[in-house]
Amino acid sequence: MHQTYARAPSLARANGQPILAALSKAGQRRYVLFLLLIAPAFLLRITTAAYPILQTIYLSFTNLNLIKNTNEFIGLQNYVAVFHDYGVREALSFTIMLVVSATILELGIGMLVALLLNAAFVGRGFARTINLIPWAIPTIVAGYTFRWLLDDQFGLIPYWLNLLSGARMVAFIDPVSARIAVILVHVWKDAPFMAIIFLAGLQGVPQDLYEAARVDGANVWHRFWHITLPLVMPLTITMGLFRVVWSLGSFDLVYGLTQGGPGVATSVLALQVFREGIMFFKFGFASTISVVLLVVVAIVGAIGLWLFRRSEVSY
Amino acid sequence: MKRTYSRREFLGMAGAVAAGSVLAASTPVTALASQLQAAPAARRQAPAVLTPRKVRIAVGGWAEQNMKDLLARTNFTKETGIEVEVVLRTDTKETELTRLASAVQAGTSPYDVIDFEDELTTSFSRAGYVIGLDDLLPPDFWDDFPPEMIAYSQTWSTYKGETFRIIHNWEMPYWWYRKDWFDARGIPVPTTWEEVKPLGKVFTDETKGVWASVDGLIKGAFLNVYLAWITLxxxxxxxxxxxxxxxALEYIYDLMYTSKVLNPASLQKDYNQQNADYIADRVAFMRQWPFFGDVARSPENKDWFSEDKVAVALPPAGPGGKAGSTYAAAWGFGIIKTSPNLAEAKELLKFLVSKEIAVEAMKVGFWFLSARKSVLAAAPQDNWLVKQLKMYTDAGVIGVRPFHPRFVEALTILEDTAAAYLTHQISLDESLKQAKERLAQLEEE
Structure with a gap:
């Protein structure tokens, strides 16, 4: 049975006439109703999303500082200063490093865990439940907890490493080990969530595809590579994109774990926004860093959408 | 029976409802406006009602009960007729600054009087959020303060010649040491920087995780305290x-990597971790704020505690001489400019900072202990904290805390650059160059 849908009024001008004039009476009424019905949602989005973004962009061209009571338009000065700022430059590089490496590891480990949790074994329900515990812990709590777990005197992890190798580990006084520690804690925290999402994806893969492949002689690896992976690829890209965007905007783990140190080795852009905006009240400069962050998110989002379109499969 | 409405009817009804809502919403405004116009007449006719005078004071959670006890003990409300509400301020200066900034911008304040720290004093006074207090003080007010506290107040509580905060809590990092360990080895307490360096060989045993000294130097104002202490x-x-x-940076580097006195892992520790190291018998001596004395004496550490383990000596003097061996930090009272109860706030502040009440406050709790002459004289002389404060004051080792007009931003710059040097990310020269450039930039802004 064919279902017909009323056509939405075209926004284009018809024969050079204004839209409303070009429509019949009934069409005009339908158009007004259409505007009335979308108005609440449109207003909501304008006030909660578009306005803050536009205001942030505007503020990025000012020297608004609540402590110094300045609020003047200063053109591109903040943008010049941002790229000359040692802290912001280092934060930008570690932000990209953290987001890319943590997301790849989370996707990989999440997939492996999901494959395990999808297998049939006794206690599977329990395993699926405890898998989510790290994700359920508030991030700031996880940050402080790992600061103790990595403490050179009382930390469980340095203690184990000491038993295994005899070396005494001091994670956060070396920039490389501090960065690795932050990335791994990030992965520990978020990979379980990825696993649950992938598990849902895996359960949606039709079993008859696997059976047909088995009949054709495909081994486990072939089945994963040619059936599982392509079918969960859109989900992988969507989740990867979400993780990237969420990670770019968060700083609670870094704040709890290292405060961005040693030096600025583990500082991230969101932490810089917090420091400049909330600690120093330099709203103009903090807005500029936010705009840089917004551009990074937009680029990553565009790449993600492009990949998503390429990965669509049909069966 | 179900009735269907045509689109015309639906739109008509929606319009009527919307018009009705607008009219209904505007009615109270109109009514309120006429009420306001009629108000003076009504006030003339109404019997006089005495509005109770009220004031709000914001203190940290740790001082709430002390403040309530003090107000009850001194009968402030009975004597003045002003009811005082003790409210809690947030523990972190950033959050409090955010809260107050938005309130002041809106022309109001969640409290009238606040108990606040050094960092907030700098921000509040320069932003114009607090009022000058000099007019509220009697002419002989400062006679009750020792020169160190006056010098401190002039630096930290004063802006453009006006006092914005009257301090009641004045405390400094002490030099704690394991007297039992020093005595067992027959070693005297070091009195200079040079005498500290050989102690690495005496106490440090990296394989056991034991170090001569430890500190809490994680970023977020911890490292800055130590940088300021050593530079002073x-x-x-x-x-x-x-x-x-x-x-100072060379000396700290030497202590960490050459003399092996100071555990480099200090750079990842906060004060809780530092205290835990000390109480776990991993440290021979350390610089720490007085709260460590309470931690060491707490019931959960009673099996470990003995006076020999938490002895206090004067800090080793550096090249600057003993007068700047340590510095004090303070908390004090101020009044918010946009306070809704300004007159009452002034009365409360005058009351709290008076000589008699300052002494009563100290009796209520050591949160109100300082080297103010009348307070220190009335304090129980056998108390460990009072003894330490008196020892440091009498020895003349308390310098003025290093100051910067944009303290919070400046300390972040120093922490970034110093930590980068102390963790081998940049050279000493590069660290100094970056610190200098970024601080100069701060002054230009």
Missing amino acids: QAGGNPFDVGPEYKM
Whole structure:
């Protein structure tokens, strides 16, 4: 049975006439109703999303500082200063490093865990439940907890490493080990969530595809590579994109774990926004860093959408 | 029976409802406006009602009960007729600054009087959020303060010649040491920087995780405290990034990596971790704020505690001489400019900072202990904290805390650059260059 849908009024001008004039009476009424019905949602989005973004962009061209009571338009000065700022430059590089490496590891480990949790074994329900515990812990709590777990005197992890190798580990006084520690804690925290999402994806893969492949002689690896992976690829890209965007905007783990140190080795852009905006009240400069962050998110989002379109499969 | 409405009817009804809502919403405004116009007449006719005078004071959670006890004990409300509400301020200065900034911008304030720390004093006074207090003080007010506290107040509580905060809590990092360990080895307490260096060989055993000293130097104002402490001992202010600051950084580096006195892992520790190291018998001596004395004496550490384990000596003097061996930090009272109860707030502040009430406050709790003459004289002389405060005051080792007008931003710059040097990310020269450039930039803004 064919279902017909009323056509939405075209926004284009018809024969050079204004839209409303070009429509019949009934069409005009339908158009007004259409505007009335979308108005609440449109207003909501304008006030909660578009306005803050536009205001942030505007503020990025000012020297608004609540402590110094300045609020003047200063053109591109903040943008010049941002790229000359040692802290912001280092934060930008570690932000990209953290987001890319943590997301790849989370996707990989999440997939492996999901494959395990999808297998049939006794206690599977329990395993699926405890898998989510790290994700359920508030991030700031996880940050402080790992600061103790990595403490050179009382930390469980340095203690184990000491038993295994005899070396005494001091994670956060070396920039490389501090960065690795932050990335791994990030992965520990978020990979379980990825696993649950992938598990849902895996359960949606039709079993008859696997059976047909088995009949054709495909081994486990072939089945994963040619059936599982392509079918969960859109989900992988969507989740990867979400993780990237969420990670770019968060700083609670870094704040709890290292405060961005040693030096600025583990500082991230969101932490810089917090420091400049909330600690120093330099709203103009903090807005500029936010705009840089917004551009990074937009680029990553565009790449993600492009990949998503390429990965669509049909069966 | 179900009735269907045509689109015309639906739109008509929706319009009527919307018009009705607008009219209904505007009615109270109109009514309110006429009420306001009629108000003076009504006030003339109404019997006089005495509105109770009220004031709100914001204190940290740790001082709430002390403040309530003090107000009850001194009968402030009975004597003045002003009811005082003790409210809690947030523990972190950033959050409090955010809260107050938005309130002041809106012309109001969640409290009238606040108990606040050094960092907030700098921000509040320069932003114009607090009022000058000099007119509220009697002429002989400062006679009750020792020169160290006056010098401190002039630096930290004063802006453009006006006092914005009256301090009641004045405490400094002490030099804690394991007297039992020193006595067992027959070693005297070090009195100079040079005497500290050989102690690495005496106490440090890296394989056992034991170090001569430890500190809490994680970023977020912890590292800055130590940088300021050591630079003051070198005779300078770290925010000047002068030769004394360079000397201080070299000395800290030496303590960490050459003399092996100071555990480099200090750079990842906060004060709780530092205290835990000390109480786990991993440290021979350390610089720490007085709260460590309470931690060490708490019931959960009673099996470990003995007076020999938490002895206090004067800090080793640096090249700057003993007068700047340590510094004090303070908390004090101020009044918010946009306070809704300004007159009452002034009365409360005058009351709290008076000599008699300052002494009563100290009796209620040591949160109100300082080296103010009347307070220190009335304090129980056998108390460990009072003894320590008196020892440091009498020895004349308390310098003025290194100051910067944009303290929070400046300390972040020093922490970033110093930590990068102390963790081998940049050279000493590069660290100093970056600190200097970024601080200069701060002054230009």
